[in-house]
Amino acid sequence: xxxxxxxxxxxxxxxxxxxxxxxxxDLQVPRGAIYGFLGPNGSGKxxxxxxxxxxxxxxxxxxxxxxxxVLRDSARIKERVGYMTQKFSLYEDLSIRENLEFxxxxxxxxxxxxxxxxxxxxxxxxxxxxxxxxxxxxxxxQRLALAACMIHEPELLLLDEPTAGVDPKARRDFWDQIRRxxxxxxxxxxxxxxxxxxxxxxxxxxxxxxxxxLDSRTSEIPKQIGLFAWRITGHPLHPIELELKGAAGVDLVxxxxxxxxxxxxxxxxxxxxxxxxxxxxxxVEIEPIEAGFEEIFIYLMSGSIDNFQ
Amino acid sequence: MSGARFPVTRALLDLSxxxxxxxxxxxxxxxxxxxxxxxxxxxxxIMQLVLFGYAINTDPRxxxxxxxxxxxxxxxxxxxxxxxxxxYIDIVAIAHSSEEGEAMxxxxxxxxxxxxxxxxxRRMVRGERPQILIAADAxxxxxxxxxxxxxxxxxxxxxxxxxxxxxxxxxxxxxPYEIVxxxxxxxxxVTSFNIVPALLGVILTMTMVMITxxxxxxxxxxxTMENLLATPVRPLEVMIGKTTPYVFVGAIQVAIVxxxxxxxxxxxxxxxxxxxxxxxxxxxxxxLMLGYLISxxxxxxxxxxxxxxxxxxxxxLLSGFMFPFxxxxxxxxxxxxxxxxxxxxxxxxxxxxxxAGFADIADDMGPLALILLVLAALALLRFRRTLD
Numbered sequence: 043x044x045x046x047x048x049x050x051x052x053x054x055x056x057x058x059x060x061x062x063x064x065x066x067x068d069l070q071v072p073r074g075a076i077y078g079f080l081g082p083n084g085s086g087k088x089x090x091x092x093x094x095x096x097x098x099x100x101x102x103x104x105x106x107x108x109x110x111x112v113l114r115d116s117a118r119i120k121e122r123v124g125y126m127t128q129k130f131s132l133y134e135d136l137s138i139r140e141n142l143e144f145x146x147x148x149x150x151x152x153x154x155x156x157x158x159x160x161x162x163x164x165x166x167x168x169x170x171x172x173x174x175x176x177x178x179x180x181x182x183x184q185r186l187a188l189a190a191c192m193i194h195e196p197e198l199l200l201l202d203e204p205t206a207g208v209d210p211k212a213r214r215d216f217w218d219q220i221r222r223x224x225x226x227x228x229x230x231x232x233x234x235x236x237x238x239x240x241x242x243x244x245x246x247x248x249x250x251x252x253x254x255x256l257d258s259r260t261s262e263i264p265k266q267i268g269l270f271a272w273r274i275t276g277h278p279l280h281p282i283e284l285e286l287k288g289a290a291g292v293d294l295v296x297x298x299x300x301x302x303x304x305x306x307x308x309x310x311x312x313x314x315x316x317x318x319x320x321x322x323x324x325x326v327e328i329e330p331i332e333a334g335f336e337e338i339f340i341y342l343m344s345g346s347i348d349n350f351q
Numbered sequence: 352m353s354g355a356r357f358p359v360t361r362a363l364l365d366l367s368x369x370x371x372x373x374x375x376x377x378x379x380x381x382x383x384x385x386x387x388x389x390x391x392x393x394x395x396x397i398m399q400l401v402l403f404g405y406a407i408n409t410d411p412r413x414x415x416x417x418x419x420x421x422x423x424x425x426x427x428x429x430x431x432x433x434x435x436x437x438x439y440i441d442i443v444a445i446a447h448s449s450e451e452g453e454a455m456x457x458x459x460x461x462x463x464x465x466x467x468x469x470x471x472x473r474r475m476v477r478g479e480r481p482q483i484l485i486a487a488d489a490x491x492x493x494x495x496x497x498x499x500x501x502x503x504x505x506x507x508x509x510x511x512x513x514x515x516x517x518x519x520x521x522x523x524x525x526x527p528y529e530i531v532x533x534x535x536x537x538x539x540x541v542t543s544f545n546i547v548p549a550l551l552g553v554i555l556t557m558t559m560v561m562i563t564x565x566x567x568x569x570x571x572x573x574x575t576m577e578n579l580l581a582t583p584v585r586p587l588e589v590m591i592g593k594t595t596p597y598v599f600v601g602a603i604q605v606a607i608v609x610x611x612x613x614x615x616x617x618x619x620x621x622x623x624x625x626x627x628x629x630x631x632x633x634x635x636x637x638x639l640m641l642g643y644l645i646s647x648x649x650x651x652x653x654x655x656x657x658x659x660x661x662x663x664x665x666x667x668l669l670s671g672f673m674f675p676f677x678x679x680x681x682x683x684x685x686x687x688x689x690x691x692x693x694x695x696x697x698x699x700x701x702x703x704x705x706x707a708g709f710a711d712i713a714d715d716m717g718p719l720a721l722i723l724l725v726l727a728a729l730a731l732l733r734f735r736r737t738l739d
Contacts, residue, residue: 131578
């Protein structure tokens with residue numbers, strides 16, 4: 043592998059109770075990239091991230107993380123990776139400062155007090171450092187968790203749905219922070235369900251039933267999928283929605299509040315279907331739009347039948 | 352007011368049987384899913400029945416005795432033969448000096464020292480009523496009691512057939528010999544002398560095992576294990592780091608028990624303090640490892656607690672704490688030998704009551720150290736480095 047590929051894994055496979063959760067998964071993440079990891083619930087995102095950082099042993103596959111063998115060198119990989127778990131996994135009965143000091147000690151860091159002070163200052167938690175971590179709100183817990191997994195200055199950040207259940211302002215701040223780390227050369231692999239976060243990533247890997255269905259630069263994805271869309275507004279929309287579902291040329295009908303986005307791979311037959319609706323219901327307005335990530339990923343997810351089977 | 356209370360009572364007693372059934376079904380399903388807890392609930396009564404029914408015997412037999420024979424004649428040989436035939440005592444050695452016999456008594460290799468003095472037969476024939484000396488290890492008064500009575504009967508039965516013909520004049524009451532019993536280490540037979548030092552072992556077993564049994568299960572239940580495993584921390588580091596704080600807790604408990612034992616129960620502390628401290632440290636460590644091993648096996652804190660009780664039961668019943676160890680069948684003694692507390696109880700009684708030092712407790716320190724090492728090794732092997 044080249045020095046500039048931080049994650050280079052091939053054929054990672056893992057099953058639980060006879061069911062393949064991750065199947066023949068390949069991933070190449072270049073240094074400094076923010077790599078988005080998308081897919082429906084239960085698609086194997088968490089399992090993949092855990093295999094990359096050595097928390098789960100792959101049954102098959104090989105690869106390097108930070109130039110170290112992912113199967114044999116997991117102890118050394120852990121020293122250079124920051125992993126943020128989906129659930130808050132710091133100690134709720136320790137104070138903010140005690141949590142950071144504990145993690146700093148486990149990594150055997152020099153200038154420990156200085157680093158913890160710096161982390162607290164960056165977090166803006168200097169005044170509340172003696173407060174118990176369990177007393178923090180969701181957004182603050184997530185910021186503390188990020189600070190804890192950054193305290194040993196890892197080269198690779200693995201973030202598993204870091205912004206789930208966090209308010210929009212806190213999510214925005216969180217992403218500003220990720221971009222700052224990226225500018226410093228830190229590589230990030232982040233799983234998310236939010237499309238506004240997906241578009242912030244340089245590249246996106248889409249996984250469903252443990253199989254990678256898409257892996258591309260974010261800007262190239264719409265072209266690659268080739269999805270066309272129309273917006274329909276008016277009132278009432280519900281009968282229109284029912285009418286469009288299953289109509290020829292329509293692959294996806296997605297309701298966005300007071301409008302419907304109708305998408306299809308075939309531009310001509312999609313337009314025909316939309317115009318038929320317009321002809322039958324004069325009160326609706328129709329307008330061609332560019333298919334966004336939201337539509338693209340809902341389209342991808344509706345294609346993957348059920349990940350729990 | 353009574354009018355206002357009536358609806359409240361009704362609200363409390365109002366119930367729908369279908370909702371009761373819903374809750375009942377849910378509990379049943381959850382109970383069935385938690386296999387280990389279910390297994391322990393089934394195992395517990397079986398274990399108790401077996402232990403109390405077969406293992407526990409308050410009338411100890413086959414107690415080891417050392418015989419100090421200063422005389423070898425037809426009468427003493429008959430006495431020895433009867434002693435050998437008795438089920439109450441097993442002759443484990445014939446001592447050649449009184450020091451040898453005393454040492455065996457102190458180290459616990461023998462529970463009785465029976466001495467027959469020089470010129471026993473000659474003096475008996477002369478009507479001088481010579482003494483048979485029985486020195487009993489009375490640090491466990493229950494264990495000693497039955498056997499002392501038994502030896503007196505054995506003597507009577509052994510000599511009776513010999514007292515015929517020329518010696519028939521000896522078949523009279525009182526018998527032509529005297530049996531003198533010395534209750535060693537606890538002459539007054541005070542039960543607390545036996546129980547209080549042993550309680551230290553029970554207290555340490557209960558608290559140390561219970562506390563460390565949730566060491567890892569708590570991390571898993573709270574979800575903090577994932578974070579811990581993602582750091583470079585090694586299994587041995589987790590084990591040492593997690594158990595060491597409780598060594599101090601154990602030390603405080605030891606201090607409290609010692610102070611109370613001395614001030615309230617006036618337990619004589621006759622042996623080597625250094626030997627005691629070494630033994631108690633080893634014992635605390637063994638218990639911590641036992642608890643830690645449980646925490647690598649149990650998946651929830653609830654399971655850990657139940658496994659702790661599963662260990663605790665034989666620790667009380669099969670260790671010689673509540674019932675005489677030597678009165679148990681061999682299989683129960685074998686289980687007892689595998690428990691840290693069994694060895695600690697012997698050590699602590701030897702040191703506190705019998706004045707023992709390092710040399711006397713070596714035969715129990717070895718097994719205790721071995722148990723500690725095996726438990727630590729098992730716990731390290733069981734520790735899951737991954738979330739698999």
